[in-house]
Amino acid sequence: MAAQVKENPILYIVIPCYNEEAVIEETVRRLTEKIDGMIEQKQVASNSRFLLVNDGSKDRTWEIICRLCEENPYVSGISLAHNRGHQNALLAGLMTARKYADIVISMDADLQDDIHAVDRFVDEYKKGADIVYGVRSSRKKDSFFKKYTALAFYRLMAAMGVETVYNHADYRLMTKRALDELAKFKEVNLFLRGIIPMIGFQTATVEYVREERFAGESKYPLGKMISFAIEGITSCSVKPLRLITVCGMIISLLSFIYLIYVIVGGLAGQTVAGWATLAVLICFFGGAQILCIGVVGEYIGKIYNETKARPRYIIEEARLK
Numbered sequence: 001m002a003a004q005v006k007e008n009p010i011l012y013i014v015i016p017c018y019n020e021e022a023v024i025e026e027t028v029r030r031l032t033e034k035i036d037g038m039i040e041q042k043q044v045a046s047n048s049r050f051l052l053v054n055d056g057s058k059d060r061t062w063e064i065i066c067r068l069c070e071e072n073p074y075v076s077g078i079s080l081a082h083n084r085g086h087q088n089a090l091l092a093g094l095m096t097a098r099k100y101a102d103i104v105i106s107m108d109a110d111l112q113d114d115i116h117a118v119d120r121f122v123d124e125y126k127k128g129a130d131i132v133y134g135v136r137s138s139r140k141k142d143s144f145f146k147k148y149t150a151l152a153f154y155r156l157m158a159a160m161g162v163e164t165v166y167n168h169a170d171y172r173l174m175t176k177r178a179l180d181e182l183a184k185f186k187e188v189n190l191f192l193r194g195i196i197p198m199i200g201f202q203t204a205t206v207e208y209v210r211e212e213r214f215a216g217e218s219k220y221p222l223g224k225m226i227s228f229a230i231e232g233i234t235s236c237s238v239k240p241l242r243l244i245t246v247c248g249m250i251i252s253l254l255s256f257i258y259l260i261y262v263i264v265g266g267l268a269g270q271t272v273a274g275w276a277t278l279a280v281l282i283c284f285f286g287g288a289q290i291l292c293i294g295v296v297g298e299y300i301g302k303i304y305n306e307t308k309a310r311p312r313y314i315i316e317e318a319r320l321k
């Protein structure tokens with residue numbers, strides 16, 4: 001069943017902000033122009049809003065948001081008590097917005113994501129999509145390094161069995177219904193790009209060109225990028241644990257073959273006395289230990305999945321009598 005489409009939906013644009021004093025005023029100015037136009041053309045309701053989430057910034061970000069709340073009728077704000085990172089700030093915004101909105105779009109404070117794609121997001125919603133993914137049409141503006149690390153990231157995710165949308169960051173539209181389902185994912189280690197495809201429903205993609213940041217600096221240095229990738233894998237996949245088991249099996253097998261070779265060598269008297277026993281013991285216990293760690297890992301994997309207490313299914317539609 002397609003989303004329950006409203007002709008004039010209330011749109012909330014959720015924007016996490018961490019030390020963004022250099023950009024938010026300009027961002028809000030551009031978005032105000034955009035939303036004015038959309039309201040005029042009756043694409044979205046006049047009580048649509050921008051929800052700015054201050055992620056424990058150390059600069060004047062919250063002060064500016066508070067001022068904008070008074071000056072600009074579209075601006076609402078929430079402030080987290082502490083810096084919890086982009087994903088958590090985004091979740092806080094989404095969970096707040098779903099109480100008031102019909103549809104919610106998340107985007108970054110630096111407007112790297114083309115805001116003129118918003119119309120197409122809303123069009124896709126009107127065609128029945130519950131989740132619309134913004135997908136970058138090219139990475140021409142990226143540095144060589146960013147381009148290839150990103151490519152490696154998506155490949156690795158796929159190899160680890162995590163379903164992600166290629167070249168999609170966190171620029172997306174979700175309906176209230178999809179957000180209500182997202183709320184049922186109780187996990188603390190949050191990797192939205194891996195979780196949202198698990199929700200299902202009708203989805204669509206919208207291509208856009210990602211620009212460079214117009215002011216301020218990236219809040220995602222290499223260190224954060226690596227920990228984001230590790231977080232993505234470990235919060236959505238237990239494959240690394242399975243790899244330990246497989247590794248243990250292979251080493252055990254190889255040491256068994258080697259064992260035969262050593263025994264034969266020992267019996268033939270070609271080796272120094274005692275060497276054969278030692279070599280056999282080292283190989284055998286090496287393999288056995290890794291295999292045992294793997295087995296323990298398998299159970300940890302189960303515990304890990306249980307503790308997440310994710311919903312086991314999401315019913316999209318029911319026709320009961």
Ligand code: UDP
Pocket residue numbers: 015016017018019020055083084085086089107108109110112217218219220
């Ligand atoms: N951000 C956040 N908390 C953080 C780091 C970043 O809320 O701890 C926000 C930031 O304000 C921006 C978005 O996440 O709105 C994306 O960050 P950024 O543009 O610096 O990342 P990049 O585009 O360089 O990957």
Ligand code: MG
Pocket residue numbers: 108110112213218
């Ligand atoms: Mg950015």
